[in-house]
Amino acid sequence: MSGANDQPRTALLLVDIQDGFLHPTIWGPSRSNPAFETNIKSLIPTYRQLISSTTPPTKSSPHKIIHVAHASKSTVLPLYPSKPGFAFQSFAAPLPDELVITKNVNSAFIGTDLEQVLRTHFSGKPGKLWVVGLTTDHCVSTTVRMAGNLGVCDSSEGEKGEVILVEDAVACWKKTEAFPYGADVIHAVHVDSLREFASIAKTGEVVQLWRDLIAG
């Protein structure tokens, strides 16, 4: 098994996987990617195994899980902090020692210390950041774009790190029935455009990569 020092420093960013998105109608008439939940349920435990496989008693892991919660400012919307919808979906609930960052706008970097958290975690070396969650075209997209533009994964010498969007571990809604394209098309178009800012990967290959790291 590899020692913690050999492995790249990585982070898994879980964006807005909250109960409010279970509202049956408010986000739109239909959602993309029926495999979203299955893929998240596969990614989170595997990454947690990766973290524990590399955590000797006195040092912290080169891998870090970060939960992002969206807090609506409108008291009537499902993601308002005192509403039941604000809670993380059960399969995405943070463990007690995992970091939770709360945001009020689409970007997980604005009004939060996420940039600092990541740069500190990557310790000046190039890092990998996997981004998953909701929704493809709003909070995930804005966060991925900013991660790319900020160069949060790049080393202090400018060596490029990697922001990776796990395309089948995100989902989005068709907003109105009148819009001529379905949710899966909207999803695919947004993922395609995000190639400018991030690499695109699938759950299967990401889980395999992590398993390889666990196995050493």
Add this chain to the structure above:
Amino acid sequence: MSTNNFKPALVIVDLQEDFCPPNGSLAVSNGRDIIPTVNKLLDLPFVIKIATKDWHPQDHISFASNHVNKKPYVDFTTIVNPSNASETYETRLWPDHCVQGTKGAELIHELDMSKIDQVVEKGQVREVEMYSAFYDPLERPRVSDSGLAGVLREKGVTDVYCVGLAFDYCVRCTAVDAAKEGFRTFVVGEGTRAVDPSTWEEVKGELKGKGVEVVSIDGEEVARVGKA
């Protein structure tokens, strides 16, 4: 001067900071330009002078910010009668405005409050929009009644003169309801401005069809009030 046959009331609609430049969140272009006309009218011997206020809770249904994927000015939402789900209508969404207790909800400072007899608030119910100072548009049953008609009748008012903001929304609806309530109703043209000035003639025509005349501050209808 009032006689038994002529008891005029002045209703100044929503002359609040949020509807006026420079800082209003829902500023009507040139909204403050009506101030001289309004102040002129305030000096006339109306039997009662009322100022209305849009007075919304933060979670009001007309704010785009309280909806997902909706933008102010361009998007709409469906109002459902809380007591009758079959009665619905579409209403335009706005930026947050005139929230109860905020600076934006205050009557503008240029208004001489010592000349105002009564302030009537509207729009307090979360689930319904209320442009008219009298009542909301729902009818089966009505949700909100400000009591304004009662106040005017108590004073024996025969004629209602409307000014304020905005011509195409709250002034229009208030004037239409005043006429419906049986008051001879006028809108003093120099004393109002529209959110969408291009619709002025259209709104004027609609008002005329509903028995409301748009008149001038220099016209005989206003002069009649001043004959004291």
